[in-house]
Amino acid sequence: MRNRLLSARGITTTLxxxxxxxxxxCSGTITVTSTxxxxxxxxxxxxxxxxxxxxxxxxxxxxxxxxxxxPALTAFGDAALxxxxxxxxxxxxxxxxxxxxxxxxxxxxxxGTSATAVRSFFASQYPATGWAYAPKLPFDGGYFxxxxxxxxxxxxxxxxxxxxxxxxxxxxxxTYQLRLFLPPTAPTxxxxxxxxxxxxxxxxxxxxxxYYVALPPLSxxxxxxxxxxxxxxxxxxxxxxxxxxxxxxxxxxxxxxSYASGTGGNQTWQQHGDQVHWSVSSATGWEIDWRVPxx
Numbered sequence: 001m002r003n004r005l006l007s008a009r010g011i012t013t014t015l016x017x018x019x020x021x022x023x024x025x026c027s028g029t030i031t032v033t034s035t036x037x038x039x040x041x042x043x044x045x046x047x048x049x050x051x052x053x054x055x056x057x058x059x060x061x062x063x064x065x066x067x068x069x070x071p072a073l074t075a076f077g078d079a080a081l082x083x084x085x086x087x088x089x090x091x092x093x094x095x096x097x098x099x100x101x102x103x104x105x106x107x108x109x110x111x112g113t114s115a116t117a118v119r120s121f122f123a124s125q126y127p128a129t130g131w132a133y134a135p136k137l138p139f140d141g142g143y144f145x146x147x148x149x150x151x152x153x154x155x156x157x158x159x160x161x162x163x164x165x166x167x168x169x170x171x172x173x174x175t176y177q178l179r180l181f182l183p184p185t186a187p188t189x190x191x192x193x194x195x196x197x198x199x200x201x202x203x204x205x206x207x208x209x210x211y212y213v214a215l216p217p218l219s220x221x222x223x224x225x226x227x228x229x230x231x232x233x234x235x236x237x238x239x240x241x242x243x244x245x246x247x248x249x250x251x252x253x254x255x256x257x258s259y260a261s262g263t264g265g266n267q268t269w270q271q272h273g274d275q276v277h278w279s280v281s282s283a284t285g286w287e288i289d290w291r292v293p294x295x
Contacts, residue, residue: 099239
């Protein structure tokens, strides 16, 4: 009888351990301890839940930035930013001096908003405050190249420009870059031809034959044609003789022109057999001329 009882207890203990192992595989970790009396004890491990990372803020994304409702530059105080925005100290990208646009970069951040909302703010708020869409910007300080999107604006005469770039949503805050363009000092164009010219306002390109010729910043034009198919333009630009020559030599190839002859301020350039000549003796009174076939 005693042997049968012990055998029954052994069967019971084996059954308990087997069931414990089964629940371990299905439900977690169970520790089973067999006691001399044939009973068992156990404990279930509790899984931990990861703490979510804190939402991104401008304080961590843009250290050192200060709360400000506009780019951190006096000349762009009317270029408002969304509420809860921070702006870092402005950095210089290009010092244009008296000859080119000066380009500055401002890193900004807005708390509690998305990239879509930032773009929407600029697209609606800037035109509403007098900033008109600018399809081209002087990215190298002088040559006007396509902006590439809908987030470029200009204002005033001479124009200041703002470009919105690198808009990035960090989940809780959005960072972006503002490219700011300050114009050079406007030239003093004393020749009365510029005041009475039928070509109004500052021009960035001149039409020559069926091509375009890039012009230095803040150029005013006055027609200067002559008999025998001679066509010409008198030009008044920002900068000086050296800067005008450097601009022409740098930027003409971007319209497909190649150097043909000449030195210094008197050079001839060509494209598909057509030639254009420019003569620079003064930034405020220089010329471009070309000849067209007579009928």
